[in-house]
Amino acid sequence: MNIYLITGGAGFIGSNYISTLINNKKNKIIVIDKLSYAGNIKNLKHFILKKNFKFIKTNIGNKKVITKILRKYQPNYIVNFAAETHVDTSILFPNRFALNNVYHSVSFLNDALNYWQNIDSFSKKKFRFIQISTDEVYGCLKKNEMPFTEKSNLNPRNPYSSSKAAFDHFVLSYFNTYGMPNIITRCSNNFGKNQNLEKLIPMCINKLNLNKKIPIYGNGSQIRDWLHVLDHCKVINLIIKKGKKGEVYNIGNSNEIKNIELVKMICKIFDRIKPLTNFQHSSLIYYVKDRLGHDTRYSINPSKIKKEFNWSSKKNFKIELENTVKFYINNK
Numbered sequence: 001m002n003i004y005l006i007t008g009g010a011g012f013i014g015s016n017y018i019s020t021l022i023n024n025k026k027n028k029i030i031v032i033d034k035l036s037y038a039g040n041i042k043n044l045k046h047f048i049l050k051k052n053f054k055f056i057k058t059n060i061g062n063k064k065v066i067t068k069i070l071r072k073y074q075p076n077y078i079v080n081f082a083a084e085t086h087v088d089t090s091i092l093f094p095n096r097f098a099l100n101n102v103y104h105s106v107s108f109l110n111d112a113l114n115y116w117q118n119i120d121s122f123s124k125k126k127f128r129f130i131q132i133s134t135d136e137v138y139g140c141l142k143k144n145e146m147p148f149t150e151k152s153n154l155n156p157r158n159p160y161s162s163s164k165a166a167f168d169h170f171v172l173s174y175f176n177t178y179g180m181p182n183i184i185t186r187c188s189n190n191f192g193k194n195q196n197l198e199k200l201i202p203m204c205i206n207k208l209n210l211n212k213k214i215p216i217y218g219n220g221s222q223i224r225d226w227l228h229v230l231d232h233c234k235v236i237n238l239i240i241k242k243g244k245k246g247e248v249y250n251i252g253n254s255n256e257i258k259n260i261e262l263v264k265m266i267c268k269i270f271d272r273i274k275p276l277t278n279f280q281h282s283s284l285i286y287y288v289k290d291r292l293g294h295d296t297r298y299s300i301n302p303s304k305i306k307k308e309f310n311w312s313s314k315k316n317f318k319i320e321l322e323n324t325v326k327f328y329i330n331n332k
């Protein structure tokens with residue numbers, strides 16, 4: 001039996017991650033989520049009646065509840081997705097990100113450390129704490145600069161990425177200080193089902209579906225490296241099995257696309273599957289004042305996961321983008 005404690009499981013990536021584990025009866029899955037505006041209990045609807053699944057609504061910073069959960073369910077693996085994740089919100093309310101992504105997260109790490117230190121030696125050896133971080137902690141790249149490797153310096157440039165980088169330092173320092181078997185993943189932009197409508201791809205699809213205008217920051221020239229969410233989740237499973245304690249693994253797809261090009265691709269999909277008689281969907285695009293401190297380019301070098309786990313992306317970007325469009329159209 002493998003017992004997983006998954007935090008932030010009602011969110012976008014967490015709920016997709018559960019789908020990679022749930023059908024194996026040897027896996028028991030305990031999900032905790034505080035159900036913030038970004039957490040959606042409906043993302044768990046396919047799992048809730050399964051015998052190997054349990055959902056508990058709580059904040060990861062609630063020491064009393066977390067201690068009880070750890071003692072009761074004795075997880076082998078903790079996969080920590082829980083975080084405030086929207087850059088725009090972090091610019092408006094940075095304190096919220098410091099509190100949630102650093103203070104509450106460190107409290108959770110302490111509880112996990114305490115749990116790990118007090119389990120039997122077999123379970124202790126098997127245990128892993130996987131921190132789901134982000135490529136944004138590295139800051140941003142100029143056009144001709146090489147993609148970030150695991151050795152790149154951390155240079156976060158907005159309150160969201162700063163809060164993620166701060167907690168990454170705690171996670172790695174707990175490996176060095178206490179020997180806690182922690183691993184960090186830093187993934188590029190994910191896309192797929194169950195993402196909150198505040199994020200670029202679902203926002204764009206939702207607007208197009210309602211024939212509403214699509215706001216684009218600045219001139220839309222920012223570049224992101226897009227990876228399908230299930231490709232990301234599969235790497236997490238490889239890391240749990242084969243990853244080395246105290247390591248960082250970058251996860252990327254070498255699939256750099258300008259925001260405006262991505263939005264135009266989505267418009268073209270709409271032109272095909274929901275054609276309009278009078279105009280093309282791209283005419284709904286309009287430009288708004290750029291986001292403060294908007295990072296121009298993210299790109300991740302995935303050589304380490306390719307070399308160590310023989311990993312490659314299995315999902316075709318264009319096909320999955322169309323599937324994603326259809327998902328949001330069918331799940332208003």
Ligand code: NAD
Nearest residue numbers: 008010011012013033034035036038039059060082083190
């Ligand atoms: P999301 O906003 O969709 O989901 C986050 C979930 O965490 C929500 O369900 C929320 O309710 C929950 N949560 C937040 N704080 C919590 C707390 N203190 N206690 C309990 N639950 C809490 O985010 P996502 O896009 O699924 O991202 C998941 C993780 O992956 C985040 O840590 C994010 O930094 C990281 N990440 C995301 C991307 C991406 O493209 N979405 C890329 C790389 C890394």
